[in-house]
Amino acid sequence: MTTDFQQSRQALGRRLRELRGPRTQRDLAAVLGWPQAKVSKLETGRQTAAAEDVMAWAQATGHPAATEELVARLQGLETRTRSWRRQLRAGHRPVQDVLTIEYEQSAVLRAWEGAMVVGMLQTADYARAMFTRYAELHQAPKDIDEAVRARVRRQQLLFEPGRQFHIVMWEAAMYADVAPPEVLAAQIDRLGTLIGLDTVTLGIVPFGARLSIPPANGFWLYDDRLAIVEDWHAELWIDDPDSVALYRRVWDTLDASAVYGTSVRRILARARARFADLV
Template sequence: MTTDFQTAREALGARLRELRAEAGLEGKELAARLGWQTSKVSRLQNGKQTPSRNDLTAWARALDRADVEPELHGLLAGLDMKQRHRSWRRQLAGGHRGRQEIAVRQTEATAVIRGLEVSRIPGLFQTPEYARVIFDTNAAFRQIPATTEDAVEKRMRRQEALYDPEKAFRFLVCEAALYHRPCSTDVMAEQLDRLYNLIGQRRIELGIIPFGAQLRRTAPHAFWIYDRRLVIVETISEELWLTGEEDIVLYERAWDWLADSAEYGTPARRLIGRARASLDLS
């Protein structure tokens, strides 16, 4: 949990404690009314446990304060936003190593990953050299400790999931990512070769959205969908972890619409080969 999240949860707990005190009840008396253990009342009041919407409704009604339900639900919604918005500054304070370990665990827990990358090669398909440049550059940009070798090792370990027969990977890559070159031409050539060879492999569906394709919706930013339980969106300053049904359905629709405009198989290889041929390797 982030510091912002915990601070917001403690603020919600303080409001619950205030409402109980205003009603003239001790914690054990309120627990008896609710049919809860006294320890649960204590944890909620002290910000040690996150309440559910039903917990907040029950709390308000047990105090005969149904009028404060919207307020409490609003505080909980704000708490959820704190949990969804994950600052890069905090996540990467010690370098990339920890965030890459989280990525490994998320991949291990997921059967189907769908993703869109607009301007770079997806991490699951990166060569060690390409990944190394990405981590080095990002560390310099964010002015964080360079833990590049550990981060690259974890990214490569994550790629072992590509060979797990219980998993499937469906990715869309905009053609621009084949030309945006964060690295030397030699490294980029090797990266494009790897991408080329991934097409047609079992459990991997890779589509390239070509320049000039007619799109039902433009590609606004990169995002990854983990089964039907989580969408991760990256911005420059933070990462969004979206778990609401409406958010997931919206991103699934965006992915499906973009997938309709992608090239697969031999046409996709042709696009990658054209990008590879454009590199000046002399």
């Protein structure tokens, strides 16, 4: 959880405590029908409130006029940190649709991924395996086929003139055994077809490359105006200029260790041979 996010959550908690006034946490919990522990966690910033929580809080404390303010504060939190628990209540398809809007509004996109093939370059079968694994992890509705179709449709942006995709991945992503061998082999073949496409630049940081920083979380940069970073519990949507600039430096640093063109083809061929032996 980011420091900025936690500080904002604590600030919201202090505001909730202020609205509670002289009554005890136990009294307010009784009015709301909540465990006292929930009131305590919200006030101390140890739990993120839902919109219905802050609306109920404003009513129960006798401050209905504060509802709009509290909801706005909460939306500010969600702008930075979008928990998977909340995003996936309706499945993966709505998440894909929201991301597509950001892609469509951007001309230059940069990605770093060390754990798997980035979504924009995934085959349908590979994407299906990813959505299935994450739906199981987060116990989310399994709208897998709709999510796959949404992701594949977005990939049409790869072929639109005037857009540039600069994608860097770690070689380890080629070997992540997250799908059947035939799916992984086909995925590697797909990557090979994208080399030389005038809208896509594909770099791979090879095993053994000298690294100036660890190959940590995957992220996307949208026109250097927005960074979207994936963590296990949430997506971080970061738009303050200093933080976006930091992610750009991270991308540039990892890109400096990447290889391109013929060297990428050799890496793909090695990975392809491994999975071909397993088919």
